[in-house]
Amino acid sequence: MNDSQRGWFFIIVIVLAAAFWTWLSRVPDSTLSGSRLANPREDFPAPDFTLDHLDGGSTQLSDLRGNVVIVNLWASWCAPCRAEMPAFQKLYNANRERGLEVLAVNSTFQDSETDARNFAGQLGLTYPILLDREGVVSRQYRLQALPSTFIIDRSGIIRTVIIGGPASEATLQTQIEALLNESP
């Protein structure tokens, strides 16, 4: 065997070994994603929570299964939060009948209910404003920066995470469009 033949033999052995390993590593998609624990990141089930509304009553996230849900964590003193709220309102008005829900989770533990109420009143927000009084949801969703937005599909899986803001209406609309078209 000359040098050239030895070289080709070496290449063939490596490629065959790599192909065998690739074949050996096959795995059904459901095995990878099916058993994931709830976590605040893309392709994981959204952590469930129940919070009181600003105007009474409460909402449990898992009760909204079958809808596309936007969970937006905000505070009244946060300027980018204020800037993006009208976009959520427009989005909610335009897509509610297609199955869109918006949950604006106020970080009440670092804000105040009075300020949150004034904020919602000034901007004329009609979607549910939830109060995270103990910071439970902020911990569950590992809040690092305000605002933070989680877009959840109809089966309860987080599909997009947007840290910081303000997010534009166009950005949000393009992110939810495909999810709204998925069957419940």
Add this chain to the structure above:
Amino acid sequence: MFPILRLGPFAIQTAGLILILGVWVGLWLAEREAARLKFHNEFVYNLAFTGLVAGLIGARLWYVLQHLQVYVLDPLAIFSPTPATLARTEGVAIGLMAAALYGVRHKLPLRLTLDALAPAMVVTMIASALANLASGDAFGAPAQLPWSLYLWGEYRHPSQVYEMIAALGVLRGWAWWRRQERWRPAPGISFLWVAASLAAARVFLEAFRSDSVIVGEGWRAAQVGSLFLLTTSLALSKFWSRSPTSSDI
């Protein structure tokens, strides 16, 4: 994990910062390598920079074209600094095409240019692994091992660390190889061996990941793509080692 770096009122995504640093170090190394290979090093920097900028702009424009009816109503949203609104695969393709066009226009010798870019490719891989470690992306499969990493609610293979070690190994190998005086490889071979080594590492390490994109009957897309790259790089290295072009030498 440190996904966010807080600087006063600003929240900076650590992964993005690490990637930018990695690209910067990579380009610096590419310039040095181009100088060692004795051709115009500023062209290599400009080629990589052209590819990066074109890739970024292309990724955003492609995304906008896919959702044109939305952006027509709000054109300023095109400038929104959201990574979610980038068409990544198309961006990479556009960046590569722009870099290739730049190279052709300035008549850069293909094989030497690729050799100069080889260290940039490895450093970018190291930065990518570090960025994934910071953000928690590219996470490993659940595993109870002494070196497992607790991530996303479970002990997992530290796949990001595996990838960083592999890329560091390739960088070490490349640095050792280029110092060898006795054996001077033909132009382009250095790049092809680096590409083959990185592809082989990806084929092996992808099996320990839990976020693989699956195609067909359970095949991991990254493994299949890397297998193709590995085969092509090794085969091409045989041909290029036999037939260096006169313009490249």
